[in-house]
Amino acid sequence: MSRPALLDLLPDGVAVADPDVLAAYRNDHAQFCPSGTPAVLVRARSVDDVVTTLRWAHANRVPVVPQGARTGLSGAANAIDGGVLLCLEKMDRVLEVDTEEQLAVVQPGVVNARLAATVAEHGLYYPPDPGSRDISTIGGNVATNAGGMCCVKYGVTADFVRGLQVVLADGRVLRTGRRTAKGVAGYDLTRLFVGSEGTLGVITEITLALRPATQRPLTAVAFFATPADACRAVAHHLGAGHRPSVLEFMDRPTVDAVSAMADLGFPDDLGAVLIAQSDVGAGAPEELRAFELSARACGATDVVVADDPAEGELLMRARRLVGHAQERLGATLVDDVCVPRRRLAELVEGVARIAEAHGVLMSCAGHAGDGNMHPTVIFDKSDPAQAAAAERAFEEIMRLGLDLGGTITGEHGVGVLKREWLARELDETALWTHHQLKNSLDPRGILNPGRVFG
Amino acid sequence: MSRPALLDLLPDGVAVADPDVLAAYRNDHAQFCPSGTPAVLVRARSVDDVVTTLRWAHANRVPVVPQGARTGLSGAANAIDGGVLLCLEKMDRVLEVDTEEQLAVVQPGVVNARLAATVAEHGLYYPPDPGSRDISTIGGNVATNAGGMCCVKYGVTADFVRGLQVVLADGRVLRTGRRTAKGVAGYDLTRLFVGSEGTLGVITEITLALRPATQRPLTAVAFFATPADACRAVAHHLGAGHRPSVLEFMDRPTVDAVSAMADLGFPDDLGAVLIAQSDVGAGAPEELRAFELSARACGATDVVVADDPAEGELLMRARRLVGHAQERLGATLVDDVCVPRRRLAELVEGVARIAEAHGVLMSCAGHAGDGNMHPTVIFDKSDPAQAAAAERAFEEIMRLGLDLGGTITGEHGVGVLKREWLARELDETALWTHHQLKNSLDPRGILNPGRVFG
Numbered sequence: 001m002s003r004p005a006l007l008d009l010l011p012d013g014v015a016v017a018d019p020d021v022l023a024a025y026r027n028d029h030a031q032f033c034p035s036g037t038p039a040v041l042v043r044a045r046s047v048d049d050v051v052t053t054l055r056w057a058h059a060n061r062v063p064v065v066p067q068g069a070r071t072g073l074s075g076a077a078n079a080i081d082g083g084v085l086l087c088l089e090k091m092d093r094v095l096e097v098d099t100e101e102q103l104a105v106v107q108p109g110v111v112n113a114r115l116a117a118t119v120a121e122h123g124l125y126y127p128p129d130p131g132s133r134d135i136s137t138i139g140g141n142v143a144t145n146a147g148g149m150c151c152v153k154y155g156v157t158a159d160f161v162r163g164l165q166v167v168l169a170d171g172r173v174l175r176t177g178r179r180t181a182k183g184v185a186g187y188d189l190t191r192l193f194v195g196s197e198g199t200l201g202v203i204t205e206i207t208l209a210l211r212p213a214t215q216r217p218l219t220a221v222a223f224f225a226t227p228a229d230a231c232r233a234v235a236h237h238l239g240a241g242h243r244p245s246v247l248e249f250m251d252r253p254t255v256d257a258v259s260a261m262a263d264l265g266f267p268d269d270l271g272a273v274l275i276a277q278s279d280v281g282a283g284a285p286e287e288l289r290a291f292e293l294s295a296r297a298c299g300a301t302d303v304v305v306a307d308d309p310a311e312g313e314l315l316m317r318a319r320r321l322v323g324h325a326q327e328r329l330g331a332t333l334v335d336d337v338c339v340p341r342r343r344l345a346e347l348v349e350g351v352a353r354i355a356e357a358h359g360v361l362m363s364c365a366g367h368a369g370d371g372n373m374h375p376t377v378i379f380d381k382s383d384p385a386q387a388a389a390a391e392r393a394f395e396e397i398m399r400l401g402l403d404l405g406g407t408i409t410g411e412h413g414v415g416v417l418k419r420e421w422l423a424r425e426l427d428e429t430a431l432w433t434h435h436q437l438k439n440s441l442d443p444r445g446i447l448n449p450g451r452v453f454g
Numbered sequence: 455m456s457r458p459a460l461l462d463l464l465p466d467g468v469a470v471a472d473p474d475v476l477a478a479y480r481n482d483h484a485q486f487c488p489s490g491t492p493a494v495l496v497r498a499r500s501v502d503d504v505v506t507t508l509r510w511a512h513a514n515r516v517p518v519v520p521q522g523a524r525t526g527l528s529g530a531a532n533a534i535d536g537g538v539l540l541c542l543e544k545m546d547r548v549l550e551v552d553t554e555e556q557l558a559v560v561q562p563g564v565v566n567a568r569l570a571a572t573v574a575e576h577g578l579y580y581p582p583d584p585g586s587r588d589i590s591t592i593g594g595n596v597a598t599n600a601g602g603m604c605c606v607k608y609g610v611t612a613d614f615v616r617g618l619q620v621v622l623a624d625g626r627v628l629r630t631g632r633r634t635a636k637g638v639a640g641y642d643l644t645r646l647f648v649g650s651e652g653t654l655g656v657i658t659e660i661t662l663a664l665r666p667a668t669q670r671p672l673t674a675v676a677f678f679a680t681p682a683d684a685c686r687a688v689a690h691h692l693g694a695g696h697r698p699s700v701l702e703f704m705d706r707p708t709v710d711a712v713s714a715m716a717d718l719g720f721p722d723d724l725g726a727v728l729i730a731q732s733d734v735g736a737g738a739p740e741e742l743r744a745f746e747l748s749a750r751a752c753g754a755t756d757v758v759v760a761d762d763p764a765e766g767e768l769l770m771r772a773r774r775l776v777g778h779a780q781e782r783l784g785a786t787l788v789d790d791v792c793v794p795r796r797r798l799a800e801l802v803e804g805v806a807r808i809a810e811a812h813g814v815l816m817s818c819a820g821h822a823g824d825g826n827m828h829p830t831v832i833f834d835k836s837d838p839a840q841a842a843a844a845e846r847a848f849e850e851i852m853r854l855g856l857d858l859g860g861t862i863t864g865e866h867g868v869g870v871l872k873r874e875w876l877a878r879e880l881d882e883t884a885l886w887t888h889h890q891l892k893n894s895l896d897p898r899g900i901l902n903p904g905r906v907f908g
Contacts, residue, residue: 099693100689100693100795100796101693101794101795101796102692102693123695144638145638145642147636151635151636152635156636158642159613168883168887172883172886173883174883174884174887175881175883175884176884178792178860178861179794179859180792180793180794180824180825180826180859180860180861180864181605181606181792181795181823181824181825181826182601182605182610182792182821182824182825182826182861182864182865183792183861183863183864184598184599184649184861184863184864184865184866184867184868185861185862185863185868185872185876185879185880186868186876186879186880186884186888186906186907187646187649187650187654187887187888187891187906188599188612188645188646188648188649189884189887189888191642191645191646192641192642192645192646192891194642195638195641195642196641200641212695212696212697213695235554238554238556239553239554239555239556241577241666241667242666243666282737283736283737338634338635338636338637339634340555340633340634341554341555341635342554342555367636369635370634370635370636371634371635371636372634372635372636405633405634406632406634407632407634407636407637407638407639408639409637409638409639410634410636410637410638411636411638412638413638414638414639414640418639422639422640425639425640426639426640427629429622429626429627429628429629430628430629430630430640430643432626433622433628433641433643433895434640434641434643436894436895437641437646437891437894437895439894440890440891440893440894441887441890441891452640452641453640
């Protein structure tokens, strides 16, 4: 292949065409998602680099895949044959933390945990905490509207985005939103780009709302004989008007996987656990007592309230190990269906039936307070029959999520992995609307073509 | 004029062409906004009526102005010559209140206060509380992304909209969003329609997130010698990490106007007041003590904490009287600029200078906690010189808001009144993006043409 012309338009070292380097950037963390052979990798250092790249790609009708740290789970950042990989991870500066207005302005490549730590030094709190927070970037979080454990009380990434700088398909630079707490001047362009998975523009700067730091949380853990009991406790507790800062679920296989890495001191006979936190300070013991009552009313076999915050932090670290613990057992295929809370028990029971029917190992954890669960198929990738069964089980869980009045994706996005399924969740008019919006902003279809919808 | 064909397509009584009836629906509450002579008024009873109307209007390229209770303050619901007024106020049913999932499904014509009262009977809370809440509809609130006093703690209308049913320009019915707490399947179409002021579709059903009922709030009022001192106290208090459930500002002319209607028992020599509330129950006295400290640190001459919630409710009723109190003094032209909180003091001082320069009476109240103020010019509409001066002062306040890093509209919307100003707040690329989105969904330009942008 001849030397791509884009290399000469960018500063030295920004663009590379070396196949060995390109190979390292071809895939995100999704399974079963094809990735093509890209022609160029651009590691943008500035908005100008992004503008140059898009102008060239627009003029030459070359597909561009924007990507951050490639920690996504739906293949949206995977390479396209002959296209440009436009990586934003080197644009990684926290440009501003404004304590008085409680906002931060960041470049897209800033890693979530670094931002959270930076603003914490200023007495502020950036809640969105996807499981990937130690390695994923804010740009990627915004592009997928990432969630996490905080959402039950504080909301998702979109709820913290006040404004964006976006480079449009033809290289023009758009500013959306505002720095002020409120504003209704024109359409909500910010929200249109949040969660659009790189199909409408390339995000180059983000203005984020922050919150005052919360109190160090107190933690409780409730043990249940069955996953369904735990799910009923979730619906009961939140339906009664409580708002814990965390309400997480782990089933028995998940607890076993984590226990192999860290001694949790949990009883042997559990079917599932719920972990609840309260960050309201003096009122926290009372909030956790209410949680205990809800759990016991739904059949909890025991409830333990951690006496000090450090114990709770250990427990949360264990919860955050789930992904690693599952990956030690095999390849993983992670669903992220989200259902109405009252249907959670049906969801976990249905997931168990699906696992049995397909003879696959299933481990289920999730943000139960939001109805957002991560049933995870664990399988041997080298065994084609197992891989095929895993894929079928993964898809049946999406069908179940839809049947229960939910969505195929609560926080991971559609990407390539769930593209065919988007058409089952949305109707024809909604898909038409997506196409119209996409065509209106990217008429040549160069931005992450074929992702999210066909 | 001949009998419009649309009348025969709709059920009896749904559409009328009687000029006397039409006249009553021609205007919203905005001043200085032209309204045309409409051909037909459709008072839709069902989605089918809306579909029929839009199909006909689309086929015949007739402009359609959607409207609710016409309480808007920017002229977005004003009639267009020869067009259809499509009024949704008769679609006024609360279709569902789901206590377990904490959501409500409503038709657009439900009045805000009625919804709030209905969900309160179920132990739930619908926070958005625009000043018009006793008379404005949820559909109108959604179409303008209305705010209110709750926003400083709970956010704006958009933050409570989970999903919509929207009739598109050509009469197709679109469903956006979801019932679940989270969901990222496709673009955030819901947010695109929220705040779009009737230019992208006609909202026929709304799924709203609710919150658990809060504790009955406690209230404090702080008195200041100058408006600037009060504004500094706002920035100081929120910058220190406090989150009152209400933080409202009234200047001296506003307090005087309200005092003429209700005895507030305020001291005679005040320059401005702040009203703060806390709805956190047992922690409320502590939150209000923190407010008192912030206020005194910024020069408050006195701070009074109401001993019981009833006193606070009287004070809030007084705050809600502001609009009526101002209208007793003359015609009013209400700005709703929103600035970063640290610029609030500059805003109120600048507004005073503008009032003096133009020789107009200015009364300023607002949602100071959000930086969202309502400087209100009060004038004699029958005096052309005064009216012209009022209009100039109104515009200079928008210029000031922009100069201070803010927005021309924090919660009232652009409509007709601020259309020319939108082009000063947004740049060319942002305006291009608006046009592209509008054209992609309403290629014939029949939906509220000429509103928001040109």
